[in-house]
Amino acid sequence: MNYDHILIRYGEISTKGRNRNKFVDKLRKSVRIALAPFPKIKIRAERDRMYVLLNGENAQEINKALKNIFGIQSFSPAIKVKRDIEQMKVAALSLVKRLYKEGQTFKITPKRSDKSFELDTEGINHTFGGHILENIPGIKVDVKNPDINLKIEVRSDAIYMSCENILGAGGLPVGSSGKAMLMLSGGIDSPVAGYLTMKRGVEIEAVHFFSPPYTSERSKEKVIDLAKKQAEIFGSMKLHIVPFTAIQQTIKEQIPENYSMTSTRRFMLRITDEIRKKQEALAIITGDNLGQVASQTLESMFAINEVTNTPILRPLLTMDKNDIIKIAKDIDTYDISIRPFEDCCTIFVPSSPKTKPKREKVMHYESFFDFEHLIQEAIQGTETLTIKPDSKPGSEFDDLF
Amino acid sequence: MIYFDNSATTRPFKEVLDSFVKVSSEFFGNPSSLHGLGLEAEKLLTQARSQVANLLSVKPTEIYFTSGGTESNNLAIKGTAMLHKNKGRHLILSSVEHPSVRGAMEQLKMLGFDITYLPADHTGRVNLEDVKASIQKNTILVSVMQVNNEVGTIQPIAEIGKLLKHYPTILFHVDAVQAVGKVPVNLIENGVDLCSFSAHKFHGLKGTGALFIREGVRLDPLLSGGNQEWKVRSGTENVAGAVAMAKALRMTLARSELDLERMKRVKSLLRTGLSRIDDLSINTPLENSAPHILNFSIKGVKAEVLIHTLEQKGIYLSTTSACSSKKQLPSQTLLAMGVPDDLADSAFRISLSYDNTEDEAEKVIVAIEEAAKQLRKVMK
Known part of the structure; x- marks a missing residue:
């Protein structure tokens, strides 16, 4: 399973109250300029997150370009899946498998932005942690210092899963301060x-x-x-x-x-x-x-x-x-x-x-x-x-x- | 005409020649001159350097323009030896290297350096264990070519590079003259410190080439003078040649993406077709060989005579490498591979470009078969 989008977390922008939209717009512009060499991507900016939909473009190259953009706190290549337990299991396993090296540990960090999802935090941990333990022999759980941290975010439109958290350049989007x-x-x-x-x-x-x-x-x-x-x-x-x-x-x-x-x-x-x-x-x-x-x-x-x-x-x-x-x-x-x-x-x-x-x-x-x-x-x-x-x-x- | 001698040299691309002529006639300034003409020439040189660097995924400051493969090889080897002679005087090379590597090493030997030849197996490949075993405390350089120019064997560059990462004082030189555009050249990944290139092997012009010198690696220059190329290679820069080389490299890599598969098909067609001919044996290994070189021997046929027979039909190929074929010596590479003297003596090399077709391959197979039959009748 290949990464299909990149989730971008805003830095200080999220503290900017009523001016937030202006900041997000500027960041969106910066991202668009930096990713101009990748014509197939789509950018979707939301109030507290931005998503770059890859549409088949190379995630690694795009990561490199994102690292230099001001206003990004951190970003994660991620997979978007339907709110379906079986599909989620497949995606979770494939993400962890891709990073796993012998002897490593993992944990799951669930986040339920949408509380109507059928599993609660404990249930998510249990279901997908169990699935990974069953299918990757030798992998262990470590909730304090895991080598792999699988984030599962439940949102009303879909489920987002990611394993890597890449630090951005920080700062504020260019043009937002005059x-x-x-x-x-x-x-x-x-x-x-x-x-x-x-x-x-x-x-x-x-x-x-x-x-x-x-x-x-x-x-x-x-x-x-x-x-x-x-x-x-x-x-x-x-x-x-x-x-x-x-x-x-x-x-x-x-x-x-x-x-x-x-x-x-x-x-x-x-x-x-x-x-x-x-x-x-x-x-x-x-x-x-x-x-x-x-x-x-x-x-x-x-x-x-x-x-x-x-x-x-x-x-x-x-x-x-x-x-x-x-x-x-x-x-x-x-x-x-x-x-x-x-x-x-x-x-x-x-x-x-x-x-x-x-x-x-x-x-x-x-x-x-x-x-x-x-x-x-x-x-x-x-x-x-x-x-x-x-x-x-x-x-x-x-x-x- | 069927030109099957592209490892000797290639025909320059027309676009490359056009650039060369335009730069030579319109931007003839010396890049070191302070005035505008000099500035323009300097800009062209800078752009040529960044283009070559980008295409090889290295930094522009790591590309030094030279007069070609021979100079690059000499500069890499002698430059290292002269600078580091107080650190150590032992150098390692494979026994299938190009004469410009072997010759440079032999010259150093006369000056009191020790050299170790790595043996090659029957496919012409060196063994990683032999590299390891040859390393001494005072070793300063290992030189192994990426693609052999006579039989096309690909050497285990990545593995040797990985091994040498454990020996930070040993520099790793790779002669990639035959590799460019045919097999991937991953300089940084493979831990290569020095790498030689020659433009006329990829449709650029003779007299132009480059040496990659990894950031932080230092060399003594061979030439003294105006300190061009960051003091490593004195002599007024060949701006037109460098621009032509940058263009040739771009076009070759683009062709490689489009036509590499066809080149492989042409080679495989030749291999199958030729191996059906009586007394013909293929010297190029099936595995780990470059897509453009096929070396074979025909028992009892004098190589030179066959070359001229084919020439009459407009077919051009070589007896082993162009550099050694005039000396009438059997191929060192084939001897190192353990090919018997008489077969090494009657060895031929076909080397392809991206323009060669399957149709040409068919014709050449038929022509060689006929010529061999005829010659054997006369010579018996």
């Missing part, structure tokens, strides 16, 4: 910051600052590849590429070297905030990590943050570098991030940036030049790409492959 702009540099941190924020249900659009000819096409490619990875979670993601050369050159001329980095960050934030307004997002995400580099001291953040009162989310703020790297490896962005191309942050780095810049000073330095038209030019010249997840990079060459 939208924010991610400042995506190409380094290790910002993709991780984006990932962690998406895990809390936030849909993101990325903003990247591009300074040709000081930074190369390859560094842009790298950012696009990172965006592709992030796009896997929501099916697609917008990437705004801001031409930043003129502003960086002007900063170099106008601002004392040790304050240039602070000023650069301020302009990036201002521009990101303008794009945020246009895109109707509610926050800005950065990969800032307290104390890692000069721009990430509290003094620096205080001086930079002044340009906006939009919430700045810094999910990595308190993390250690090694933990960030570990997540970057888990989400497959690390190998892309360490490609050795200059980005706009590394090329104009002053030899000794101020680690404790003063807000008043940076404002004073910026006051001698009207940056406003440069900012507007940069915003107008921004190129917006819709990035789709893609296992094959550089798909413009597809006919060659």
Whole structure:
């Protein structure tokens, strides 16, 4: 007997009261995107459970895809059978047999959502436990620490049986918490910051600052590849590429070297905030990590943050570098991030940036030049790409492959 | 023309040649160049690498492009030996390996390494017990081909891989040149550390191939230079060749899904038909042999003469492997299998592609029967 559907348990969604339907809808959308390669499946979302009907698609491959979806607490491949004792016996035995290895123990966990079923909890244990004991020689019951836990759920429409409980990614379905702009540099941190924020249900659009000819096409490619990875979670993601050369050159001329980095960050934030307004997002995400580099001291953040009162989310703020790297490896962005191309942050780095810049000073330095038209030019010249997840990079060459 | 010599080389797919020409003429940049032409070439190379990796279910960073099977085999064996020579100097190979494995090993022997040849049984297969017995404290590498190029015997790669998992310091090299598209190549499951591929054996181009190097495994490079291919294989990358190889691999695996059953039928037809011919004995074992190779001997018929007789009728096949047939030496594989000298001396190899048909097989059986009859009359 093959698994015919997968039962998905919601995580925190079930605590969301009146907004629950909205959350379930978002999750359904995430599941549909992730399972797009399996055209035969059907998704049925209910108040407290979601069912993926397999219709012959490969359960193992689908399990792999489900593991990465935010908003799923856990899921179980399962069999749906009619409310008929004989059919249930056959299904129960076949499920346990498939997992059983010599010397293992089992238990049955019945759940009667529908109390009108002819057997009570004790009766279910007895009937199907007995059937399994009779038909699998050597198997023993262990109710405390079983190797195999056969769940039998009695619902009004049918009986659901499953043996495996696979942990999901947790979090909230993407899009259920609104939208924010991610400042995506190409380094290790910002993709991780984006990932962690998406895990809390936030849909993101990325903003990247591009300074040709000081930074190369390859560094842009790298950012696009990172965006592709992030796009896997929501099916697609917008990437705004801001031409930043003129502003960086002007900063170099106008601002004392040790304050240039602070000023650069301020302009990036201002521009990101303008794009945020246009895109109707509610926050800005950065990969800032307290104390890692000069721009990430509290003094620096205080001086930079002044340009906006939009919430700045810094999910990595308190993390250690090694933990960030570990997540970057888990989400497959690390190998892309360490490609050795200059980005706009590394090329104009002053030899000794101020680690404790003063807000008043940076404002004073910026006051001698009207940056406003440069900012507007940069915003107008921004190129917006819709990035789709893609296992094959550089798909413009597809006919060659 | 009936081309039955596909283990020597295959005819490149037209689509593969088209890609090669287009990439060579339009995207001729050096992937290491900083400008846009270089970037385009680099993108093509990256895409070729991920496609090959995906098709083999491994990571793109585990695929290193080389000039073909011979280089891949040499790189795997000598690269391991040079890097690990202070850890151990003992290497194990089967006695039915391709000359590029055997030759690399013999060269190492001259440099003071110890090598052990695993015996083959009468079907050309090595025995797991022999592998176990050959392992010493200072063994650093075991090299066994997946499909023998002369008789088509499939070696117990999964079992050897499983055994070697108990010896974490021994690397496992598999020459899969004849296996691709014919038998499943499960690199990760089988615990393979190094695996050689050659594109012209699956309708790609000569001069292109790859070595799979499992993540975490290191090798000394054979070639010094610009440190391409993560320092393992210097030399400006053959971008067009790599793209062509990626395409050839995709198309071959697709054909394999469609036509493997027919290939098996053609081979079985040939086996039945040929074995009815007087004094003809089939050397390829019935069990554990690849679907595309059939090796047989005809007593009293000089191999070369029969090859040329068939050629006149537009039928192309080999005396054993193309690599050793010009040397006029009896097949090492057949001798290792215990085939008598005179039969090993008059051995032929038919090797199929997915384009060969049952109709062609019928014609070839008749042609061989007639030619053998005629030649025996003259030569007696």
